[in-house]
Amino acid sequence: MNLDGKVCIITGGARGIGRKIVETMAEAGAKAVYALDMAFDGFDEVTKALPNVKSESADVTKSDAVKTVVEKIWEAEGRIDVLVNNAGITRDNLIQKMSDDDWNAVISVNLTGVFNLTREIGPRMMNQGSGSIINMASIVGEVGNVGQSNYAATKGGVISMAKTWAKEFARKGAQVRSNAIAPGFIRTPMTEKMPQKVLDAMVGKTTLGRMGEPEDIANAALFLASDASSFITGQVLSVNGGLTL
Template sequence: MLTNKVCIVTGAAQGIGRCIAETFAKHEAKMVFVCDMNASAMQDLAQTYTNVRTVELNVCDRPSITHFIDQVNAEYGTVDVLVNNAGITRDNLIDKMAEDEWDLVADVNLKGVFNMTQAVAPLMMASGEGSIITMSSVVGTDGNIGQTNYAATKGGVIAMTKGWAKEFSRKGAQVRANCIAPGFVETPMTVDLPEKVLDFMKAKTPLKRMGKPQDIANGALFLASDNASFITGQTLKIDGGLVI
């Protein structure tokens, strides 16, 4: 499905990002650049797949991003798929949330997405096509207690994506921008939650289970592929019916 496509996945060291990177590699992408601040955690991916290359990258470091994208452009001439997956949480009730908790989440989850997209989108527009996929969340569409910062950033990337869908195609380029909004997913971030919390999450979900990283990766694969060539500016909820 991704034959001859050059892909970049941020936040690829674990969880959803790692699963997306593996899925892209298995579906014959020309190259998948897996990016994360923890490069050592991705080395096994590069050892397993000949079409995976690891990159130590901080999405808040604009000079490093520019250098990386320049290198990709010099070698491949374009980027076909960008998955903005890097993200963090620093949860707290509004009256207890520290300014640095707000700032860090905003820098990574919102400005980090802006940084990567600003670097990659001109290459896509020059080549005439591309797919930008950004991880939002059901928290970004419907909110959640104690996640003011996270909700703001995940709602913000949806708004940016809608603008990009219009902006990047205005001169005829087939550059698509979409979001994925996962619900409760089994990741390293949720594995240590108390059993009663996990049971509560499952009970709230109509399909009565938590999602798997592969559920999200399958959605990303679809949006990255030519099968989604007429889809842009949308938010795909993969949440087991949690938000209807």
Template sequence: MLTNKICIVTGGAQGIGRCIVETFAKHGAAMVYACDMNAQAAEELQETYSNVRVKQLNVCDRAAIQSLIEEVHADHGKIDVLVNNAGVTRDNLLDRMSEDDWDIVLNVNLKGVFNMTQAIAPIMIDNGVGSIITMSSVVGTDGNIGQSNYGATKGGVIAMTKGWAKEFSRKGAQVRANCVAPGFIETPMTIDLPEKVLTHMKSKTPLGRMGKPEDIANGVLFLASDNASFITGQTLKIDGGLVI
């Protein structure tokens, strides 16, 4: 599905991001760059897949982003797919949320997406084709208690994506921008939650289970592929029916 495509995945060392990298590698991508601040956690991917390269990257570091993009572009002459997956949480009720917790979530989850997309979109536009997929959340579409900062970023990336879908294609380039909004997903962040909490999450989901990283990765794979060539400006909810 991704034959000859050059892909960049941020937050690619663990959880959903790691699964996306593996899925892309298995489905024929020419090269997948797994970018993460904790590059060491992704070294096994590079050892397992000949078409994966691990790069240490902070999406808040614009100079480091530019250096990476220049390297990838010099090596391949193009970038076909960008997955904006890197993100953090600092949850708290509004009256207890610190300014630092607000700032770090906005910087990584919102400005980080802006930084990566601003650096890569012009290359895609020049090549006339590309797919940008940004991880949102059902919190970004429907809100959640104690996640003012996270919800703001995940709603913000949806708004940016809609604008980009119009902006990037206005001169005829087939550059698509979409979001994926996961529901409750089994990741290293959720696996250690109390059983009572996990049971509650499952009970709120019509399909009666939590999603797996593969569920998200398969949706991202579809949007990255040419099978989704007429889809742009959309938010694909992968949540087991949690938000209908």
């Protein structure tokens, strides 16, 4: 699989799964891979090693900021071929203990942020006649999880939006594809904050008997971004080691 000549944008691209997706797509020959994030601590080593990687600071919850950065990239590159809506946060608690701030923060980043980017980029892809939109969902968006009402709502939402956009942006013959990836439990800074007993329980229920690694998700994103998946749209690719069967 290769991304020769393609221009890619990955939100939340400075760390964790997002960073691995940036590196994987750059190594696959993309013309340019833009990592969008709020902070880029330690990201210099990526841009030094991979000259086709670029960084842009952007708050995905702010529609004006998103519009500005997308227009900047479009002016520089003349096209956008891949959008990975990866930026996300958690603010977990049982619903009776979940504050308005915790609810609104997760909705703003994980759902509104995805909407903001795709509203700017999806129509451009449609006009250019092709593109791949990839929403980062979660196993939690498929089956739910105690203490994650806000997170589950957003991840279920991005699955529904991916299916909607598969229909919306393919009108008039445009080869714009929209899919979602639903990771299981992946070894990232986010899961490192979870109690070990919870992680051990999840590994115990996983058919392959281990947590996933960021490259497992990055490889799935590479597949959906590449022409190897040219007849796949409106789908959810569950990468969870057999946690759900």
